[in-house]
Amino acid sequence: MTRTTNLFLCGVGGQGILLASEVISSACMRSGFDIKQSEVHGMAQRGGSVVAHLRFGEKVFSPLIEPGDADIVVSFELLEALRYLPYMNGKTRVIVNTQKILPAPVATGADVYPADVLAQLAQRRITVFPMDAFEIAKAAGETRAVNMVLVGALSALLPLDEAVFLAVISERIPEKIRKVNVEAFLKGKEAIKEMISV
Secondary structure, eight states, X not given: OOSOEEEEEEEETTSOHHHHHHHHHHXXXXXXXXXXXXXXXXXXXXXXXXXXXEEEESSOOOSOOOTTOOXXXXXXXXXXXXXXXXXXXXXXXXXXXXXXXXXXXXXXXXXXXXXXXXXXXXXXXXXXXXXXXXXXXXXXXXGGGHHHHHHHHHHTTSSXXXXXXXXXXXXXXXXXXXXXXXXXXXXXXXXXXXXXXX
C-alpha cells in the first residue's frame, strides 16, 4: 500500500477514544506501516468533543488530516458525525455509533438534539455504517467496551490482520477486563461485516 490512509476518530470525553487510537496505531506499526497520530482532547473531562487523527502508509510526514481528506471516520457518538462533516468527502466511509450522549446545551434545554442525523449523512451520499455499539458492548458483557466494538468494526475496513489487533488488545488491556474487550472487538467486526455483505 503506497498511498496514505486517513482515519478520523471523533466522539466525546469518557468514551475511550484515546485508547482506541493507541490500539489502532500499535496495530498499524506492527503491520509494518509508518503512522502519525494526533489527538485533540478539548473539554474531554466534561463530555466535550474529542478527536484523533491517524494517518498510515509507506511513509507519512504529517499527523493532521486536512478537511475533506478523511478516508474513514469513526464517530463514537451520533451527533459528532455531523459536527465533523467538513472532514468527509463523497468516498469517505463513516462508522457511526447510534448512541446519543446529550451535549450540555441540549441537556439544559437551550438546544435540541437533531432527529435526522443519519438522514443528513445519507443526503451527502456518504457510505454510512450505523451501529448501536453500546448495545453490542452490553451484549459482550461491558458497556464501557464501546470503543473496542468500534475498533473491531474499523478493523474490517483496514488491510491489517485480526491477530495483530488481538495481540495489541491483549497487551494493552488489563487482564481482568481483557476477555470482554476482545469479545467486544470481535462482535463489532462481525456487525460491520454483516452490513458489508448485504
